[in-house]
Amino acid sequence: MLHPHNPATWFNLANAQSRAGRTLDAADSLIRCLRLAPGFGPAHANLATHLLRLGLLDPARDFAATAVALLPDDAEALACQGGILHHGGEFARAADCYRRALRSAPDHAGILSSLGNTLDALGRMDEALALHDRAVGLGPADATCRFNRAVSLLTSGAYAEGWAEYEWRWRRPGHAPPIAAPPWRGEALEGRTILLHAEQGLGDTLQFVRYAPPVAARGARVLLEVQPPLVRLLRGLPGVAEVFARGDPRPRFDFHCPLLSLPRAFGTTLETIPATTPYLHPGPGAVARWRDRLATDDALLVGLAWAGAPHRDDAISMLLDRRRSLAPADLAALVYIPGVRFVSLQKDQSPPHIPGLGMLNPMADMKDFADTAGLVGALDLVISVDTSVAHLAAGMGCAVWLLSRADSCWRWLRDRADSPWYPSMTIYRQSRPGDWAEILARLRADLLTRTAAAVPPLAATRPTR
Numbered sequence: 166m167l168h169p170h171n172p173a174t175w176f177n178l179a180n181a182q183s184r185a186g187r188t189l190d191a192a193d194s195l196i197r198c199l200r201l202a203p204g205f206g207p208a209h210a211n212l213a214t215h216l217l218r219l220g221l222l223d224p225a226r227d228f229a230a231t232a233v234a235l236l237p238d239d240a241e242a243l244a245c246q247g248g249i250l251h252h253g254g255e256f257a258r259a260a261d262c263y264r265r266a267l268r269s270a271p272d273h274a275g276i277l278s279s280l281g282n283t284l285d286a287l288g289r290m291d292e293a294l295a296l297h298d299r300a301v302g303l304g305p306a307d308a309t310c311r312f313n314r315a316v317s318l319l320t321s322g323a324y325a326e327g328w329a330e331y332e333w334r335w336r337r338p339g340h341a342p343p344i345a346a347p348p349w350r351g352e353a354l355e356g357r358t359i360l361l362h363a364e365q366g367l368g369d370t371l372q373f374v375r376y377a378p379p380v381a382a383r384g385a386r387v388l389l390e391v392q393p394p395l396v397r398l399l400r401g402l403p404g405v406a407e408v409f410a411r412g413d414p415r416p417r418f419d420f421h422c423p424l425l426s427l428p429r430a431f432g433t434t435l436e437t438i439p440a441t442t443p444y445l446h447p448g449p450g451a452v453a454r455w456r457d458r459l460a461t462d463d464a465l466l467v468g469l470a471w472a473g474a475p476h477r478d479d480a481i482s483m484l485l486d487r488r489r490s491l492a493p494a495d496l497a498a499l500v501y502i503p504g505v506r507f508v509s510l511q512k513d514q515s516p517p518h519i520p521g522l523g524m525l526n527p528m529a530d531m532k533d534f535a536d537t538a539g540l541v542g543a544l545d546l547v548i549s550v551d552t553s554v555a556h557l558a559a560g561m562g563c564a565v566w567l568l569s570r571a572d573s574c575w576r577w578l579r580d581r582a583d584s585p586w587y588p589s590m591t592i593y594r595q596s597r598p599g600d601w602a603e604i605l606a607r608l609r610a611d612l613l614t615r616t617a618a619a620v621p622p623l624a625a626t627r628p629t630r
Contacts, residue, residue, distance in 0.1 A: 172202035179211060188218045206235035210245040217249050220480035225249050233262075240270035247279060252484045254598045256286045256572065274304035278313045286572035286598075288579055290321050308336035320575040328429035342423060349420035351430040355384035360418040362390040363411060364425060366474070367534075370395055371556035372576065372586060375444050376427035378403045388418055397535040401446055438585050443562035451539025459525065459543055464506040465616055468541060468558070469524065470549035471496060471511060489551045489570045491601055493517035498605035504616035508544060510537070510554045546615075548608065551577075559587035566611075568604055571595040 168174045175198035182191035195212040199205060209232035216225035229246040236242040247262030263280035270276060281296035297314035304310050311333035318327030335341050342364065349359055361377055363370040370391050381387045381404025391399055393410040400408045407416065422430060431437075459466055472490035476482035493514070499507070500521030507524040509516045512531070516524040531537045534557060541547060541558045548566045549555040551574055559565045567584075569577055569592050577584060577592055584590045593604045 170201060172198045172205055172208070175201070176205070176208055176211075179208075179215075183211075183215065188215050191215050192219065204235060206232050206239065206242060209235065210239075210242045213245055213249060217252060217484075218480050220483050222249070222253050222484060226253065238269050240266040240273060240276060243269075244273075244276045244279060247276075247283070251279070251283050251286070252481065254488050254572070256283050256598060259283045260287065272303055274300040274307055274310050277303070278307075278310040281317060282313055285317050285320060288571075290317070290579060293317050294321065308333050308338075312337060316575050320579060322435050322578055324428070324434045325432070328426075328433065332426065332429065342421070344421045346418055346421045348426070349422040349430060351432075352420070353383075354380070354420070357384075357419040358386040358388065358417065360388045360390060360415065360421040361427070362421060362423055363392055363395075364423040367392055367395065367553035368551075368556040370424060371445065371534075371553060371560055373424040373427055374399060374402065375439050375560070376424070376431065377405050378444070379431065379439060380422075380427070381405060385420075388416055390415065394533045397533055398445065398447075398538055401448075402444075435585055440586055440588055442560060442588060445538065445557060445560035447538035447542045447561070448535055451536075452542035455527075455540050455543035458527075459506075459508065461506045463504075465504055465546065465612075466508055466544045467505055467612070468508045468510040468544045468547040468549070468554070469496070469499075470547070470552055470554040472514060473550060473552040488572065488599070491550060491568070494519070495601050495605060496522060498602070498609055499612070502609065502612050502616070505612055508540070510541070510547065510549065555590070556587075559584075559590045562589050565590045566608065567592045568601070568608075569594045571598040571600075 175194045179191040179194035179198065182194060192212060192215040195208050195215065198208045199212065202208065209228045213225045213229035213232060216228060226249050229242070229249045232242040233246050243262050243266035247259045247266065250259035250262060260280060260283045263276055263283060266276050267273065267280070277296050278300040281293045281300065284293035284296065294317050297310070297317050300310045301307070301314050311330060315327055315330035315333060318330055342362070344360070346360070359380060361380065374389070374391070377387055377389055387405045389399060389402070389405050389408045390411055391408065396408055396410050399405070402408070471493065473486045476486055494517060496517055497519050500519060507522060509524050509526040509528055512528060516522065516526050527540060531540065537554070538557060538561060541554070541563055542561060544563065546564045546566065547554065547558040548568065549558070550568045551570065555565055555567050565587065567577070567590055571594070573579070573594060576586065582592050584592060593607060595601065596603060
């Protein structure tokens with residue numbers, strides 16, 4: 166390096182490293198820049214952004230605050246702080262930052278879109294959609310703004326426009342599916358072969374694979390490419406000729422369609438969702454075997470999944486997972502409920518050692534979702550955060566109580582305790598970001614009602630000997 170003592174050199178190097186996807190190197194260069202120029206506000210903002218990408222929320226928050234202190238009217242610094250607050254679940258504060266940023270840059274499409282996302286999280290749907298519309302009007306070719314608008318439309322239930330706009334997800338950098346065959350958009354399929362392929366998480370696949378049999382009913386030979394843990398479970402789908410794992414060689418096909426593009430191809434509205442369940446089925450005899458194994462003197466068997474996948478390879482998804490997951494200690498709110506026996510459905514986590522919880526843990530026997538389906542089918546109720554287990558159980562037609570974070574996923578809509586996708590699901594929504602205590606108190610009361618049991622208040626309850 167020709168000028169190692171010039172802060173601008175390190176700042177420019179960080180920008181180049183960032184464009185190359187070298188987030189850790191860019192953060193290191195920005196730290197070197199700030200050692201030489203501690204009052205350089207843009208470097209504080211850029212470092213905050215890179216720390217967020219690394220999942221380091223607390224230091225990112227500190228550097229963003231310093232950037233705003235140094236540059237109180239700078240739109241980029243304020244937007245940076247808003248983004249970090251949003252990912253930390255501080256939506257009201259994030260909205261204030263974005264509004265301050267817009268005073269300096271009122272026609273900044275990206276900031277308008279980001280504020281729209283935050284108002285979505287706060288449940289202010291009309292205001293959010295107005296901002297997304299304005300952002301798209303200013304940047305009609307901006308794929309991120311178009312995608313954000315799509316999510317807002319879907320959250321509001323405006324499916325006709327939302328599914329079409331959702332196709333913009335493929336125009337974002339690095340998101341185009343590497344498939345040479347033409348995409349299927351509803352054309353005649355008689356005598357043709359189509360590849361339906363998973364594109365997002367396990368829960369997304371389980372939710373939208375319901376469309377595979379209707380595709381087959383149009384006369385197509387259907388190939389289904391999914392994540393490896395789902396292959397055995399989904400081999401029983403009616404009309405599907407072949408199910409194989411992502412990464413395996415693909416047979417020849419004429420069309421392809423990502424699973425989350427199928428609602429658009431079928432013109433799905435809230436009224437026409439194919440919501441008949443069960444469409445997911447455990448293997449023969451699997452449920453009976455688990456019923457025999459779990460026999461517990463007529464106790465209500467309740468499955469619990471309290472956390473989503475940690476996404477350690479994706480910091481932004483990891484931060485979202487923190488918002489949707491319970492801490493294991495939170496389950497103490499469910500101790501000493503007469504007539505209930507809890508069963509862990511939590512992958513890769515042992516149940517917490519909480520006196521009075523008494524949770525069975527058969528998860529060591531679960532090799533894939535076909536195994537889990539047998540266990541779920543033997544339960545009376547599944548209580549789950551927003552993760553794949555909820556989709557599995559609801560797709561099997563089992564009773565599901567879904568615990569939803571305040572900024573819930575678009576698929577659960579807003580202000581509803583039911584789901585048009587799953588008739589057997591009841592949704593328990595946070596009223597305040599991060600507050601699970603209220604939901605768990607409601608769960609406890611509802612479980613007591615379900616078992617027709619009456620016990621003293623939780624604080625006064627003691628274990629029986």
